[in-house]
Amino acid sequence: MKTLEELKVVRESMEGEVALRTHGNASSKYERHVLVCGGTGCTSSGSPKIITKLEEELAANGLTDKVQIVKTGCFGLCERGPIMIVYPEGSFYSRVDVEEVPRIVKEHLVDGNPVKEFLYEETVDGDDIKSLDDTAFYKKQHRVALRNCGVINPENIDEYIGRQGYEALGKVLTTMTPEDVIQTILDSGLRGRGGGGFPTGMKWKLARNIVPDADMKYVCCNADEGDPGAFMDRSVLEGDPHVVLEAMSIAGYAIGAKQGYIYVRAEYPIAVERLNIAIKQAREAGMLGKNIFGTDFSFDIDLRLGAGAFVCGEETALMTSIEGNRGEPRPRPPFPAEKGLFQKPTILNNVETYANIPQIILNGAEWFASMGTEKSKGTKVFALGGKIKNTGLVEIPMGTTLREVIEEIGGGIPNGKKFKAAQTGGPSGGCIPAEHFDIPIDYDNLISIGSMMGSGGLIVMDEDNCMVDIAKFFLEFTVDESCGKCTPCRIGTKRMHEILDRITKGKGTLEDLDKLEELAYHIKSNSLCGLGQTAPNPVLSTLRCFRDEYVAHVVDKKCPAGVCKDLLSFVINTSKCVGCGLCAKNCPVNAISQMSEVPEGKKRAPYVIDTSKCVKCGACMDNCRPKAISKV
Numbered sequence: 025m026k027t028l029e030e031l032k033v034v035r036e037s038m039e040g041e042v043a044l045r046t047h048g049n050a051s052s053k054y055e056r057h058v059l060v061c062g063g064t065g066c067t068s069s070g071s072p073k074i075i076t077k078l079e080e081e082l083a084a085n086g087l088t089d090k091v092q093i094v095k096t097g098c099f100g101l102c103e104r105g106p107i108m109i110v111y112p113e114g115s116f117y118s119r120v121d122v123e124e125v126p127r128i129v130k131e132h133l134v135d136g137n138p139v140k141e142f143l144y145e146e147t148v149d150g151d152d153i154k155s156l157d158d159t160a161f162y163k164k165q166h167r168v169a170l171r172n173c174g175v176i177n178p179e180n181i182d183e184y185i186g187r188q189g190y191e192a193l194g195k196v197l198t199t200m201t202p203e204d205v206i207q208t209i210l211d212s213g214l215r216g217r218g219g220g221g222f223p224t225g226m227k228w229k230l231a232r233n234i235v236p237d238a239d240m241k242y243v244c245c246n247a248d249e250g251d252p253g254a255f256m257d258r259s260v261l262e263g264d265p266h267v268v269l270e271a272m273s274i275a276g277y278a279i280g281a282k283q284g285y286i287y288v289r290a291e292y293p294i295a296v297e298r299l300n301i302a303i304k305q306a307r308e309a310g311m312l313g314k315n316i317f318g319t320d321f322s323f324d325i326d327l328r329l330g331a332g333a334f335v336c337g338e339e340t341a342l343m344t345s346i347e348g349n350r351g352e353p354r355p356r357p358p359f360p361a362e363k364g365l366f367q368k369p370t371i372l373n374n375v376e377t378y379a380n381i382p383q384i385i386l387n388g389a390e391w392f393a394s395m396g397t398e399k400s401k402g403t404k405v406f407a408l409g410g411k412i413k414n415t416g417l418v419e420i421p422m423g424t425t426l427r428e429v430i431e432e433i434g435g436g437i438p439n440g441k442k443f444k445a446a447q448t449g450g451p452s453g454g455c456i457p458a459e460h461f462d463i464p465i466d467y468d469n470l471i472s473i474g475s476m477m478g479s480g481g482l483i484v485m486d487e488d489n490c491m492v493d494i495a496k497f498f499l500e501f502t503v504d505e506s507c508g509k510c511t512p513c514r515i516g517t518k519r520m521h522e523i524l525d526r527i528t529k530g531k532g533t534l535e536d537l538d539k540l541e542e543l544a545y546h547i548k549s550n551s552l553c554g555l556g557q558t559a560p561n562p563v564l565s566t567l568r569c570f571r572d573e574y575v576a577h578v579v580d581k582k583c584p585a586g587v588c589k590d591l592l593s594f595v596i597n598t599s600k601c602v603g604c605g606l607c608a609k610n611c612p613v614n615a616i617s618q619m620s621e622v623p624e625g626k627k628r629a630p631y632v633i634d635t636s637k638c639v640k641c642g643a644c645m646d647n648c649r650p651k652a653i654s655k656v
Contacts, residue, residue: 026310027318028194031185038186045094045111045175054092056133057111061174063098063262064255064294066105071095073122074106081129091133097263099174101161102416104144114155118144161414161433166395168403169217169379170419173263178298181305184266190311192382193270196277197319202232205278209381211389213401218246218337218374218479219452220554221400221467230361231279231371241281242365243272244372246342247288247295250334251450252501253409254481257375259417260405261288261295264379265302269312269325271378274385276323279371284325287342289332299327334451334505338553339372340364341507352509353553374479376405396422400466404477408434410484411441423464426456430484441486445569449478451498451505452558454565455491474565476558490587491570492577496524498562506556513556516547520563527574529590530581537574541567586655589640593656594633596644600652603628607644607653613637616644 043050045057060066060075075095082088099107104118108128115138117128124142132138144159156162167173176183184190196205210225231241245268249257261268272284288296303325306312314322328346335341336351343365345351364370380402384392393401400422406429409415413435420429426446430436437443445455454475456463463469467477485494499521508514520543526532544560551557567574576582583591596607598619608616608631615637619629630652633644645653 028198031190031194031317034182034185035188035191038182041092042176042183042186045109052092055090056113057092057094058133059094059096059109059111059174061097061099061105061107062095062178062294063102063259064292065098065102066107067294069106070122071106071120074108074120074125077122077125078129081126082133085129085134087129087133094177095179096175097173097178098259098417099156100165100170100417100419101156101159101414103414107156109156110138113138114157116144116156116159117142160435161416161418164424164428164433165419166403166421167419168383168392168395169260169376169405170263170417171383172267173259173417176264178263178265179301181266181302181309181311184264188382188386189266190270192385193273193277193311194317195385196274197317197321202278202280205274205385206232208384208389209278212384212392213389213396213399214377214380214384214392215400215467216373217376217380217404217477219449219477221477224373224377227361227371227373228275228278230359231281231369234362235369236280238280238369240283240366240368241276241279242368242370243275243279243281243284244339244343244346244365244370245272245284245286245378246337246339246372246374247286247292248330248337248342249289249292249375249479250332250337250505251452251479251481252498253407253483254450254479255407256405256417256480258292258295260375260379261292262298265295265298266306267382268299268375268378269302269306271381272325273312273316273323274381275371275373275378277321279369281371282323284323285328285346285365286325287328287330287336287346290329291332296327296329303327333507334501335507335553335555338555341553342372343370350507352507353555355552376480397464397466399468404465404480406480406482408482408484410447411437411486411489412484413438420465422466425462425464427461429465429482430461434484437484437486441488443484444487444489445485445491445494447475447483447485447494447498447562448481449476449558449561450481451502452476452555452561453478453481454561455485455494455569457569459569474561474568476561488585488587490528490583490585491566491573492524492528492583493585493587495563495566496521496528499524499559502555502559506559510550510552510556512547512550513552513559516543516551517556517559519543520547520560524563527577528583528588530577530588532578534575534578536578537567537571592640593635594638594640594642594644594653595656596631596633597652597654598623598630598632600650601630602650602652603630604649605631606647606649607631610643610647612641612643613639615639 040051044052108117214224215221340354341351360370405419615634622629
């Protein structure tokens with residue numbers, strides 16, 4: 025495809041096929057499309073076996089020419105995987121088992137009757153849900169960065185083109201100047217989705233103008249995504265890799281770069297494989313390489329695999345790693361826009377930021393700016409995890425409240441538990457307590473309450489979570505992942521972790537709380553890079569919002585949530601105990617024995633726990649049917 029005309033021909037030949045999966049009434053050479061999630065979550069749950077079985081059953085029933093199987097990226101509702109959707113009906117099968125496939129093929133694809141017992145069950149406003157788009161999970165979402173995930177086959181460039189793929193690049197190269205592109209991104213209000221929220225257009229403008237006569241410039245993509253519980257960027261790369269290639273090419277044209285690098289962690293094998301396929305296809309189609317669309321613009325992209333170092337999510341450490349050196353941050357200034365990769369002007373954006381670019385170019389800055397809030401435009405992708413029913417991937421307009429995300433999209437807290445807090449921003453973020461449950465989510469609102477947007481991990485906690493233990497978990501992660509280059513981060517975070525460890529073991533003092541705060545503010549003020557500067561945030565936010573829990577650990581030597589093992593013990597209520605012995609049978613250290621005497625009114629003697637032997641694993645309480653065992 026050397027020209028826009030050739031691109032248009034491919035699009036016209038494919039748009040009917042891919043439109044069938046979104047509108048349900050488009051023309052297609054197939055009667056039905058069966059979409060099966062091929063993302064990491066569903067793959068680990070067995071979706072490849074489902075696809076293989078589907079192929080066998082379609083062949084056995086003579087449907088190979090009538091039904092197309094499409095291996096897609098993530099649909100989003102990961103908790104219900106493996107997911108299969110049949111179009112044009114839109115029938116949504118969840119938690120599909122290989123053994124169910126023959127029946128689905130026979131009854132649905134042959135006879136035309138969806139197998140109701142395998143369909144996703146949900147009722148909204150009194151109506152039974154029959155398609156993914158009608159679920160409460162999707163109702164308040166607006167997909168921009170994720171628009172192709174779960175819709176197209178990510179390993180087929182023609183399907184991407186059928187969804188307007190590479191048209192934004194063609195528009196930029198044939199009708200816009202680099203300055204026009206940068207101004208469009210500035211006017212859109214797009215802010216970096218990787219953490220701090222720096223205006224994307226401003227970053228591009230600096231890289232173009234600060235060293236205008238540079239002999240070489242670079243465009244980099246941060247796909248390292250190291251936050252615990254975060255999988256937003258991975259899902260985009262697995263479900264829509266071409267959107268990143270197209271956006272990076274647009275960025276290259278805007279700043280005057282000819283080479284791009286995607287830095288992706290090696291722990292993402294599916295993403296890496298699909299990126300390699302996409303780059304190969306884009307080169308063969310003329311979307312990467314020399315004289316793209318017959319213009320004098322040339323641009324290419326290569327992959328660099330990271331070894332999983334959290335610090336390489338920091339822009340200068342990432343560039344140092346691409347250069348082949350140990351991933352350590354560099355002092356700034358000079359900023360990457362002046363001296364970045366190989367000491368040349370460089371821009372770095374994360375995957376989600378790039379995923380918005382083509383749609384902004386095609387639909388206009390005003391379209392994007394119409395979504396979101398005054399200072400936080402557009403949408404944001406979150407990875408929902410923790411104590412929530414609908415774990416998965418969501419994309420919401422900025423300004424959506426935390427309550428809407430958790431209760432409506434996420435389905436609420438399981439088992440009737442109460443919402444306690446949500447952690448945003450991973451180890452660099454902070455906890456949002458229940459008192460801020462109705463806060464509109466955007467960059468400035470989260471910062472105002474001591475948290476941050478970060479890359480988009482959102483971990484939900486209920487009343488059974490200990491906030492001191494949560495702070496300790498994130499700080500332990502930071503200690504392990506610190507590159508060690510600067511003393512405040514290398515030593516300071518370790519000292520903070522030691523204090524937290526003492527507190528969770530009942531050996532802390534009230535003075536330790538003051539030391540924690542003092543160390544935290546020193547680390548924030550003196551660390552070399554942004555990761556070190558934000559490392560104390562989980563501790564500071566939990567100290568501010570849940571100080572009573574810290575005091576309980578220190579003064580009362582109790583963990584209110586019953587999480588910190590050194591501060592709890594298990595007790596059997598002998599009046600409730602029926603003497604069944606299940607607790608003793610499941611105790612791994614034989615710490616439970618039966619009383620020698622049978623109390624009056626009891627058929628069997630109750631059991632008691634020897635606290636000197638108990639390792640506090642909780643197996644006894646988990647297996648006690650009459651619920652006679654409790655934590656104290």
